[in-house]
Amino acid sequence: MGAAGSKLEKALGDQFPEGERYFGLENFGNTCYCNSVLQALYFCVPFREQLIDYYSNNKTLADAEENLLTCLADLFMQISSQKKKTGVIAPKRFVQRLKRQNEIFRSYMHQDAHEFLNYLLNELVDILEKESRAAKSDGETSSPSEKGANGPMSNHANGTQKEPLVTWVHKNFQGILTNETRCLRCETVTARDETFLDLSLDIEQNSSITSCLKNFSSTETLNAEDKFFCDKCCSLQEAQKRMKIKKPPHILVIHLKRFKYIEQLGRYKKLSYRVVFPLELKLSNTVEDADAEYSLFAVVVHVGSGPNHGHYVSLVKSHNHWLFFDDENVEMIDESAVQTFFGSAQEYSSNTDHGYILFYERITAAGTS
Template sequence: MVMGATGSKLEKALGEQFPEGERYFGLENFGNTCYCNSVLQALYFCVPFRDQLLEYYENNKIVTEAEENLLTCLADLFSQISSQKKKTGIISPRRFVQRVKKENELFRSYMHQDAHEFLNFLLNELVDILEKESKTTKASPEGSSSGKIANGPINPLANGARKEPLVTWVHKSFQGILTNETKCLCCETVTARDETFFDLSLDIEQNSSITSCLKNFSSTETLMADDKFFCDKCRSLQEAQKRMKIKKPPNVLVIHLKRFKYIEQLGRYKKLSYRVVFPLELKLSNTMEDSDTEYSLFAVVVHVGSGPNHGHYVSLVKSHNHWLFFDDENVEMIDEATVQTFFGSAQEYSSNTDHGYILFYESLSNRS
């Protein structure tokens, strides 16, 4: 497929405004694989993750068919893109997509898939592979493996000591720690439980913002009546206050907007086209004790369509202070102001069906 006039125009712009080494390639769609392509573009422009993956590729270039896995296929794909002679064009992620389908039957059909589910599956799978490799190449000096990490509690050992999980480079990019605090309203004892996360899934409301969604995520909830909390100190069920806070922010903050809601009256999921403003710069002031953590938006996976079971995914990516639009094989430069058109719809019924779904923010403190 030739990109034609648009391609040459883009190539000229890329040559003038982008560093020599950067590549901007569209990805071929194999019958509804836009959920995969949109996430891959966001991950490719997550520079710390990409650098680590390319380094992994350099160290594991020669892989037999029997040794091939999702990580080697992804590393191979990123290496193919980064080593292209041209700045832009189209790449076929066939091997990677075939491997995804082989590993997970959920993605084998030609039905519409969920980009957030795919991102979760991919990151967990990469962690599993890295942990297995670490076990086979002797125990890592950083600690022993703890199995799947993604979103979940940090498990203490039976004797009360903590088992330190292996910290892979996937964790270093995406993992943060949440603290779930529960305060007994009788004896005022606070119980805190830490859990790790790779992304935050936020409930959304009409005409709101990421800041207000994060504030709601960390708001205090009172547990009473049937929801009372069993307090170990009082040795009985008590009314309590519960809240979730970010204890350790990740280097790359991934925010998933819960745009698909199950409506009992309808007996199915409905897409919420709510307008949710996502700022280009974000502070975690409402969800953390230390509010100095600042983030900058660098990628958005957008869901296009009016419902959860059909539609399309595209991605917006910021690279070297310019925004680009990736729609499978097509790549275009866009103005920063265009990003705002993906906030959602202020009215319930709108012809605009392109809504921000997964947001990728990088920590400004980690920028080199």
């Protein structure tokens, strides 16, 4: 980082707390998809704190069997315990583990950041659930944070399903969607709940996150060949279907579907559409409370014209200041610069840096426990 590092250190000055660290991550040959997501997760403060807590509470971690969770905890500990405020760290152990575990990430080809994020969060959940089950079978009691007290019930008609385990990963990222279908003959509403760790939204040109969310929850009519079998009418009927957010998560991760398969071309094409993502977001289409408010704290940006090549960088908000992370390089940017990543208003534009994954943290008091 050299001169750039000292320049950043000077820029950081007294505006940031003593304990905060801003480290670039070394690229091991097209691992920018991994680095950009790891930076967003590191600056997801509740997640980082619980991961470091997990590390501290598992003193035998060094002797334990290595997995993605132990490698991630080790990496975050390394960053947070650096003597200097800035610098570069090589996430070698984590990347090696990732490649060993999943052949998709084994090659040196360009990978998808959203696919990686999805895989990582689900893998962390699996590891924590296995550890909790192992602890219970050994006669230990699980910690309150790992009990399923607040978890969504499995929606089985006989009601015999046990509540699933809720880990601290769930507590940060998991929300509940409800899929409502209303029979247009008898007006009976059938609701089915499902959990999510991130929301994938279809995008349109010159739109906004709010309009994309409205489209996500818009009513669809099921008729002709798509009729719905109504249990009350005991027959296929016309119906209306819509998806709502029943329980908003603490950390709302929004994935913009920028890669679309074009049949005529026989391949995926990148949509460079301009989609405005606000710094403060209000969720109005939720079932529980209409005023779930969120603040943007990280954006993973895809740079390039297509899905199979390009580059990923991330923008991160830390203590009311924005920083730009591009593998080993870290610099401070103005808040106004975030708007340059909304996308292009014209179909053909020289600007190929587009917001791809958005990370919002809930700021309202209700439901943030």
